[in-house]
Amino acid sequence: MNASTLARHSRRALDFSLPAVMVGTYLFVIAGSPAGAWLARPALLAYLAVQWPRLPRIARILLIISACLALGVLGFHDDGVALSLRALDSACFLATFVTSLSMLRVAAQHSRLVREAGAALIQQKPTWRYPILSLGTALFGIIINVGVLGLFGAMAQRSNTLKAAHGHVEIQQARERRMMMAILRGFALAPVVSPLGVTMAVVLASMPYLRWADLAPAAIPVGMLFFLVGWLLDYLQRPRQLAVLMPTDKPSASLAPLGRFTLLAGLVTASVFLIGALFDLRLPVAVLVACPLSAWAWLAMQRRRLGGGIGFGRASGTLVRHSRLIFGANRNEVAMLGGSAFAGVVITALIDQQALAQWLLASGLHGVLAAVVAMFLVLLLAQFGINPLVSVTLAASLFPDTRVIGLEPVVLACALMSAWTLAVISSxxxxxxxxxxxxxxxxxxxxxxxxxxxxxxxxxxxxTLWLYGLQYWLTR
Structure with a gap:
């Protein structure tokens, strides 16, 4: 075997290193097997090495920082090896999490229901277009994540022709702005409302003493506020002067496909909670199991229509054929999540948390003010290109218990999730x-x-007012 052939075979083997990360993480996190961790760790490093040339600059910088931190603790920390391995385990977990979610995107890409429901969302009357499109984007975002932007954005552009705008460029431009804002703000709801989102996984992984049931009552009202303010602004900023140019409007499309998709999304979400309850798993761990199974079952239902059988074999074949696309397409998220998780674990261990708490108390930066400042810092850093993945991970990891600075943990988590949501629409x-x-x-x-x-x-x-009210309610 010549060198080029060996290199090609080695490259193909490394292309499937991410599935090895997933298998190892399953064995370690769910079955408690140390061998699983030793499978996942080198596999993740191999995956990042293979994908390095295709990573964006910010991801490379983050990984270089993580590597420097690892070298630092290995050389100067008494427990450097154990700390580095623990940080690498955290990176493997989040890499598996985001890859598990991506399998749902494969099923969505092959779904006629997704296309029909998306088209129905776009074809609504102007009065109801914002709320339906915004909520629909949030719903689709639970399943296909950032892919919903390309899907709905393309549909919005196809539907927003000069003919549909009665030949007026001003109407076309106004429709474009209103639809794109509805799509973007709907997608931005995910960090505070989605139990399957990356934001929830990052916060729960960094603050393991919290559960989704603790966060939902605090975060969902922020999502409702986000939606209602957006709808109100859409109404107040509508171009009234253009209404006279559109004497008639097409009837709205039936929302029946959206109803069926809502049922499907509800079943996927319910499967996560069901698996978590049956096997006593935390929500992010339940996602690792439920999402790949849901994607497989969804594909099987689609493939059943092709004639005979229950479709499981065809579904498996589809996932295998798209495996390289699935695993390669996740490179940016895996690198950013993995690097952020690694840096968060290491930096947290290096900080004297008692001294930090005393300094914050002495400086007056404690209580709910600390949560507000953390929110503003995440937003400020986002304006300079620092992904919320990094800043939220670090901020959420600072204290084992934020009560040492007079702050309820739920309030800090809500502040960071809200900052992530606001960064999506402002950075x-x-x-x-x-x-x-x-x-x-x-x-x-x-x-x-x-x-x-x-x-x-x-x-x-x-x-900010909500955070103060939440702190008061939890401590009264």
């Missing part, structure tokens, strides 16, 4: 804004700061 560097701005050929700065500026300025004080 020109987020993937969501990059995708939509490229699609509509506009500057991400215009979309983030001009189109969303008023909304952002309104939401900041409202969320």
């Amino acid at each position: 020109p560097f987020t993937a969501s804004l990059t995708i939509l701005s490229d699609m509509i050929k506009r500057s991400p700065y215009e979309v983030a700061w001009r189109w969303n500026g008023v909304f952002f300025v309104l939401m900041l004080p409202l969320v």
Whole structure:
């Protein structure tokens, strides 16, 4: 076997290193097998090495920082080996989490129901377009994550022709802005409402003493506020002067496909909670099991229509054929999540948390004010390209118990989740804004700061008031 052939076979073997990470993580996290950890750790390092040339600069910088931290603790920390392994285990877990979710995207890409429900969302009357499109995007985002932006953005553009706008460019531009804002803000709801989202996994992994049941009553009202303020602004900022140019409007499309998709999304979410309850698993761990099984069952239902059988064999074949796409497409998320998790574990261990708590108390930066400052810092760093993955992971990992600085843990978690949501619509560097701005050929700065500026300025004080009220309610 010559060198080129050996290199090709080695490369193909390394392409499937991420499945090895998943298998090892399952064995370690669910079965408690130390051998699983030793399978996952080198497999993740191999995957990142193979994908390194394709990673964006920010991901490479984060991984380099993580590598420097690892070398530092190995050389100067008394328990450096154990700390590095624990940090690597955290990175493996989040890499498995995001890959498990991505399998649902494969099923969604092959689903006629997704296309029909998406088309129905776009074809609504202007009065109801924002609420239906925003909530629909949030719902689809639970299943296909950032893929919903490309799906709905493309549909919105196809439906927003000059003919549909009665030949008026102004109407076309107004529709584009209103639909894209509904899509973006709907997608931004995921960090505070989705039990299957990456945000929830990061917060729960960094604050393991919390559960989703603790966070939901605090975070979901922020999502409701986010939705209602967005809807109100859409109504108040509507171009009234253009209404006279549109004497008639098409009837709204039937929402029956959306109803069927809502049922499907509900079943996927319910399966996560069911598996968690049956096997006594924390929510992020239950996602690792439920999402791949749900994707497989969904594909089997689709493939059954092709004639005979129950479709499980065809579903398995589809997942195998798309495996390289699934695992390669996750490189950015795996690198960012893995690097953030690794750095968070190491930095937290190196900080003298008692001394930090005393300093915060002495400086007056304690209680709910600490949560508000953390929220503002996450938002500020996001404006300079620091992904919330990094800042939220570090902030959530600082204290084993935030009560030492007079702050309820749920309040800090809610502040960080809210900051993530606001960063999605305000930072020109987020993937969501990059995708939509490229699609509509506009500057991400215009979309983030001009189109969303008023909304952002309104939401900041409202969320801050909610955090103060939440702290008061939990400590009274």
